[in-house]
Amino acid sequence: MQALVIDDSRTMRMVLRRQLELLGYGILEAGDGQQALEVLAAHADAPPVLATVDWNMPVMNGLEFVKAVRAEAALRDVTLMMVTTESEHGQIVRALAAGAHEYLIKPFTSDALVDKLDYLGLNPQRSVA
Amino acid sequence: MSVIAPESPVTAHDLQVFGEEVLTAFLLEQDLPATTQPDADAGWVHASIAVTGGWTGHITLEVSRAGADVLTRRMLLAEEISPEDVTDAVGELVNVLGGNVKGLLLEESALGLPQVHTYDEPAPRRAAVEVCHAELVWAGHPVDVRVWLDEQDDTTPGDNS
Numbered sequence: 001m002q003a004l005v006i007d008d009s010r011t012m013r014m015v016l017r018r019q020l021e022l023l024g025y026g027i028l029e030a031g032d033g034q035q036a037l038e039v040l041a042a043h044a045d046a047p048p049v050l051a052t053v054d055w056n057m058p059v060m061n062g063l064e065f066v067k068a069v070r071a072e073a074a075l076r077d078v079t080l081m082m083v084t085t086e087s088e089h090g091q092i093v094r095a096l097a098a099g100a101h102e103y104l105i106k107p108f109t110s111d112a113l114v115d116k117l118d119y120l121g122l123n124p125q126r127s128v129a
Numbered sequence: 130m131s132v133i134a135p136e137s138p139v140t141a142h143d144l145q146v147f148g149e150e151v152l153t154a155f156l157l158e159q160d161l162p163a164t165t166q167p168d169a170d171a172g173w174v175h176a177s178i179a180v181t182g183g184w185t186g187h188i189t190l191e192v193s194r195a196g197a198d199v200l201t202r203r204m205l206l207a208e209e210i211s212p213e214d215v216t217d218a219v220g221e222l223v224n225v226l227g228g229n230v231k232g233l234l235l236e237e238s239a240l241g242l243p244q245v246h247t248y249d250e251p252a253p254r255r256a257a258v259e260v261c262h263a264e265l266v267w268a269g270h271p272v273d274v275r276v277w278l279d280e281q282d283d284t285t286p287g288d289n290s
Contacts, residue, residue, distance in 0.1 A: 085228020107154030
């Protein structure tokens with residue numbers, strides 16, 4: 001299983017990479033929404049099953065990215081999980097309305113991330129072979 | 130120019146709790162070095178993030194250069210780090226802290242992107258009033274976090290009164 005980690009912070013990408021790799025994911029990375037769309041286009045034959053999406057990024061922010069992915073039928077199977085500092089209820093509603101499936105607020109623990117993946121059925125360690 | 134009274138739902142206690150949460154969430158206990166040597170003489174790393182909209186201000190985080198280096202190594206799990214790594218790691222800390230602070234604000238506001246000034250580069254100063262601050266210690270290194278309310282220019286053009 002592959003996941004695309006989208007965050008303008010290399011540090012945060014590393015934190016997420018570390019935690020997702022421990023669960024068994026292969027990782028793709030992007031530093032903003034536009035770059036993420038390019039990564040998805042380059043992997044159109046086998047898109048990642050999961051994308052973690054930061055909200056505040058230069059060039060194209062996370063909300064714009066979510067809307068762009070949801071407008072593309074070929075990417076309908078990519079599960080989108082916002083991983084962001086935006087914690088207000090209104091922001092969460094906006095992201096979910098735009099097509100995000102889950103929402104994880106920074107800072108988060110690895111347990112919280114695993115809980116979200118379990119809920120989504122995307123924890124490779126719990127997948128039925 | 131006028132200064133709005135620093136009325137804010139954010140308190141020093143909130144900041145203390147957020148700061149501790151941010152540091153411990155990124156830096157597991159087993160990651161902490163056994164001993165540390167604070168080295169404030171080597172300078173400071175200053176990070177800030179702006180909040181604009183209904184509430185306009187900024188959040189700052191300052192940590193000693195030695196502390197920033199250790200924080201960065203722990204966050205990246207790397208021994209060799211670059212100044213860019215330090216900028217990114219400390220920037221992410223203030224980004225997460227800023228997001229938590231923004232979550233307490235009553236007015237709808239937007240978070241900017243983090244700005245980090247390291248080592249010998251002086252941090253720009255803004256006209257602002259301190260709302261609250263918290264002095265944290267991470268692995269022996271002081272970490273200073275503050276919330277500032279920006280001064281607003283309410284002078285109306287042509288208003289000579």
